[in-house]
Amino acid sequence: MSSRLIWLRWSWRDLRRRWVLVLAIALTIALGTGAYAGFTGTADWRTRSYDASYAKLDMHDVRVTLTKGTTAPAGTLRHLVARIPSADRVSGVAERLTVPTQVDASRGGREVLVAGRLVGAATGAEVDRVHVYAGRQVRPGESGSPIAVLERAFARYYDLPSSGTVRISGGTRVRYVGQGTAPDYFSPAADSGIPMIGESSFAVLFVPLAIVQRLGDAKGQVNEVVLTLAPGTDQKAVAGQLERALGQGPTSLSGTVTVRDDEIGYHALYEDINGDARFFDVIALLLLLGAAFGAFNLTSRVVEAQRREIGIGMALGVPRSRIAARPLLLGVQVALLGVALGLGVGVMVSRAMAGLLTGLLPLPVWDTPFQYRTFLYAALLGFALPLLAVAWPVWRAVRVRPVDAIRVGHLAARGGGLAPLLRRLPVPGRGYRQMPLRNVLRTPRRTALTALGIGAAVAIMITVFGMLDSFAAMLGDSEQEATRGGSGRVIAQLDGYHADNSAQVRAVAAVNGVDHAMPLLTMPATARNGNRKTVTLLVELRDLGGGIWRPTLTAGSLAEHPGGLVLSEKAAHDLGVRPGDSLVLRHPRRSAQGTFTLADSRVTVAALQPNPLRTVAYLDRSRTDLFGLAGTANAVEVLPTPGTEPDHLRRTLSATPGVTAVQTATETVDALRKGVEEFTGILDIAAGVTLALAVLIAFNAASISADERSRENATMFAFGLPVRTVLTMAVAESALLGALGTAAGILIGQGIDRWMVQVQLARTMPEIGFDVTLAPGTYLTALLLGIGAVALTPLLTTRRLRRMNIPATLRVVE
Structure with a gap:
């Protein structure tokens, strides 16, 4: 013992x-x-x-969900669900009415004016219930004055109180009594359908159904039905039954399931x-x-x-x-x-x-x-x-x-590793100045392990920063495309489908501060190629021959394929098509009776455009008849007069009759940028751990090297070399190790970054197209971390070298 x-x-x-x-x-x-x-x-x-x-x-x-701009009498969609063969497998049903709007939450001199949505459902609905974090729920009897629960992510982003008042389109004041969320909005997404960008630029108000019907001038109407199924029920089979049921019955309906x-x-x-x-x-x-x-x-x-x-x-x-x-x-x-x-x-x-x-x-x-x-x-x-x-x-x-x-010392060495190679290479300087390179070469196993440890840290940094570079490049390209040739463009969404010369369109054009106004038509669609691959699109019908703005074409030509579809490069890649190919476009079409049904049309891909959002597609306004909406618009594109403040114009347009929402051309890009900034918090943790690991490995290597070479250092001190010279040699050796590790880390990091962007981001965010991008600043940071920080760690041993007892260190009994 x-x-x-x-x-x-x-x-x-x-x-x-x-x-x-x-x-x-x-x-x-x-x-x-x-x-x-x-x-x-x-x-x-x-x-x-x-x-x-x-x-x-x-x-x-x-x-x-019924086609945008269409509704049905309350009870119609519930009856539609009751008529399908699997009605007995339905455990819960709730009809809703969703209405686009503009939300003004400005307070204390802070301008907060964003697009939004009113979600109307029966109080205490059994499907997609609202969870309240702060404040309270809307009570069953509160259906008189406008009252709501404000979506939590938006309220938290702008640090709004748990209860208060906001204004919606038309200047109507809505009192919200709590902050909450529903399952559809766990991941905030604006009308673009891109998750992660909703909380800063999109507000949702959960309102009793009767209030939304009154505010949206849709008394007794609904445009959505949601249902839950008994466990084990095939959801896709039920969805297929509902799709077939939409086109049957006394009133034909169109929509998506x-x-x-x-x-x-x-x-x-x-x-x-x-x-x-x-x-x-x-x-x-x-x-x-x-x-x-x-x-x-x-x-x-x-x-x-x-x-x-x-x-x-x-x-x-x-x-x-x-x-x-x-x-x-x-x-x-x-x-x-x-x-x-x-x-x-x-x-x-x-x-x-x-x-x-x-x-x-x-x-x-x-x-x-x-x-x-x-x-x-x-x-x-x-x-x-x-x-x-x-x-x-x-x-x-x-x-x-x-x-x-x-x-000890040279007597213990059984080989020189790779150091003998220096005999064939003319290395300038005195013998002791060659020692850093010789020390690195004579212990290849030790050098490789130290370099790999540093390289792992550099590889992580390249991967993390490389992903951010790819995001930044995507956002920069998007912003450049949106602002090209028409800075300050604004899109005013209308409350329905109106003729190009209607009072609503003329009212927008007559707003003080509007220089040019051009009617637009935006319609949802699904593109399908011959291999049955599908991509959801938001087709914007605009004047592609001129007008206020038109997309940059990166491939193809409208002259060769007049009236053809202009797809994003990302959508074309996912569909496997190129200019000149044709695909099937499934889209709503209005009948002579004013109802919408789904129709299939074969269109030619005329050209490609660089917008990284896959959903964005364009057709010329001469093709509005494809949707049964010839000479019709549901939005107006506005170019302000020189000197007009964008915020002032947005507020003025929001108060214009018939306008439900106003968005700048770069609003989606700005919102996505804010979402990316929040996501970088997670990457900052990885970057912090990485930096600490690299510095620790470098410090340990320098400290152990100082111990191992204490007799060598003492000998150089005994021959009159100053401490700064010995430290310079140690710094040079650490810099060589850092350079080897940085080179390995950059190569490994580039491979991982390419895999993350091309494979993982493509799976996680299929709606966005990314290019693998590594900015010069990322390489510079890698060099500073892998070489600069590592090279400086021997300076931490300065105090030990200055206090070295030279005789005691050299005293060895052989």
Whole structure:
């Protein structure tokens, strides 16, 4: 027992003597294991939280939405559901009326004027219930004056109080009594259908059905029905029955039928889990591997520094098993400390991730427990690595003759690694100035492990910043296209379909501050190619021969294919078509009786345009008859007079009769940019851990190098070299290691970034087209982190070098 106690005390002495280095190595392990648990655990959180939130509010399984601008008498859609063969499988039904509007939430001198939507449903509806976070629900008897619950994400973005007043189109004041959300709006999405961009530029008001019918001048009308199904029911089969039922009965209706999995917000949230899980798995794995390389390399070098003591023990006749116990105990202590610190790092990363996620998504249920099982897997690796790192050099040391283990300095070297290559290369400078390069080359295994640890950190940074660069490039291209040739363009949405020379269109053109006005027609459609691939489109019919603005054509020509469809490059890629090909466009068409039905028309793809939003498509206004709406508009494009304030014009247009919403040409881009800025908070955590890991690896390498080369440094001091020269050599060696790691990290990071953008973002955000972009600033940051920060870490050993006892360091008994 006393012998074991002596060994424990001896190893504890080793730990205390190198406590800074031991702590740094343990922190390296902690960052890898803790970050792995913190990042990879988010997928389980989100799945559990999404499932619980949708179940709590009874999200619909199937939704029927009538063609934009059309309604049906209340009860019609409910009866339509009752007539389908699977009516007995329907467990809940609710009719709704949704009306576009403009929401003015300005207060305290802050201008907040955005597009919005009134969602009218019966109070206490059994499907898609509203969850209130602050304030209260609308009570059943409150159907007189306009009253509502304001959507939570929008209210939180603009820091609005839990209750208050907003104005909608026409100047009507609406009192909201609470902030809440419904299943359709867990992932805020504006009318563009792009998730993540709604909270800053789109407001939703949940209002009793009777109030919406009155405000929307649609008394007794509805335009949506949502239903839940009994467990096990085939949603797509029920949707098919509803699609067929729309065209039957006394009144033919047109609309779209959507199952839960195809809802944009629902699909985006769950697909985002998979995409983010792969992204975070890659980040976490790189962090773990970087920590592993660093810990293995650094711990083995600590033991190699004790090689002479191991040789002395063997020369004195101490059994090899007992000699190996001391460094192995040091490895166990480092491993235990790393795992303990890793638990703390994991908790901090997990809490930070949970705070960001709960802040980004207004879910009624968030379940974010610490992922102990995931941490255990990472901790086992973090515990094993130091032991393996210690066992390897100990095994090598105890297998040689004691005299060989005792030798130090150049006498201990059994080979020069790659250093002999320098004999064939003319390296300028004195001998000691060549030492940094020789030190790097003569220990290739050590150099490779250190460089790989740094490279893993650089690869993460390239991946993270590269994704942001791709977002920035997409947003910049979108903004440039939207503002080209017509700065300050504004789109005024009308309350229905009106003739080009109607009073509503003329009223918009007559607004003070309007220079030019051009009628537009925007219609939903679905494009299908010969391989049955489909893409949802929002077709804008405008004057493509002139007018206020027209899209840039990147391929094809309107002259070759007059009246053809102009698709985005992303839509053309997904459909597998190019200019000159034809596809089937499924779209609403108004009949002579004024009702809409769905029709299929074959159109030619005339050209491609660069808008990254897949849904955006254009037709010339000469094709309005395709929709049965010849000479009709549901929006007006406005170009302001020089000097007109955009906000003033928007407010004036919003008060114009017949106008339901006013949006600038760049509003979608601006909203998406704000959404990306919020998303970068998660990436900032990864970047912070990455920076800490790289600096720790570099500091540990520099500190151990200073210990290993203490006799070399003392010899140079004895010959009169100043401390600054020795430090310069150490900085040069670290810079070489950093350069190797940075080069490897850039290559690895480029590959991962390309995969993330082309594969993962394409799955998570199929509606947006991204190009792989790496900005010069990203490369510069990589160089500063991988070379600059790493090169400067030897300066932390300045105090130790200045206080070195040169005679004692050089005193060695051979």
